[in-house]
Amino acid sequence: MTSTPSTILVTGGTGTLGSLVVPLLREAGRDVRVLSRHARAAVGGVEYVAVDLLKGEGLEAALAGVDTVLHLAGGPKGDDIATRNLVRAAKSAGVRHLVYISVIGADRVPLAWLRSKLDAERAIAESGVPWTTLRAAQFHELTLKMVRTMAKMPVFPVPGGLRLQPVDARDVAARIAELTLGSPAGLVPDLAGPKVYGLDDLARGYLKARGKRRPMMPIRIPGKAGRAYRAGDNLTLDGAEIGKRTWEDFLAERVG
16 A cells, blocks of 8 residues: 655745746646745645745644655845745654755855855755755846846946856756655756856847847956856856756747
C-alpha cells in the first residue's frame, strides 16, 4: 500500500516563475498550497493561504501536512528575513525538503539585494532541513523591463563591460519543478541562458524588434559592483546548465 504524496507548499506561487511552476507540479499529480498576501478560494487542486512571510504570521497553519516547500518569493529587500522565518517554521513542522531559487553571482557580486539572497541561502543550508538551491540567471522578463525602461531615454546608457546571460523563465520552471519533485541535492549547478550578451546587444535586439533607434552612450559602473560585473562575476561560463530559449526567441514572442 502506497501513501498519498503530501501537499507541496509554494511561496511566490503567483509570480513570474511561480505561475509557471505550479501547473507543472499539478501535472505531476501533486496538490499545491500557495502562500498569498490574501486568502482566496482553491482552484484546480491549488489551495491559497494568507501568510505574511516578513512577519512570519500564518506559517504554522500553512505548513500543516507539508513535506516539501518550494521557496520562490523574493523582492528587492527582506529576502533574508522572510527566509529565516520560513526556515524556522519549516523545521518546527518537520519539513523534509526545502527548495530555493537564488541568483547567479549571489556569492560574488557586492550588491545589497544579492547579499540578502546569499544570507537566505545560508539560512536554508544551516537549517537542518534537507535542502536544494538553484541559482539562475536574470529572467528574460526582467531583462525586457530593464531595456524597455532605458529605451525611453533619448540616449541609451550602456555600462562598459556589463554582460548578461538571461534565461527563459519556462526553462527555470521546468528545472525547479524537477528538483522539487526529486530528493534534496544541496547546491546544484547554475542555470543560465544559452548566450552571453553585452547590454548593447540586448538593447539593439529590443530596439530592432520595436522598429526604433537610439544612440548608445558608454557609461561606467563605479566601485566594487562595477569591478565585479566587468569581471563577469554575475555569469556562469563553465559548469552551468543551459536553457533552451534565447533572448531573440523571447523577443519574437513578446515584442516582435
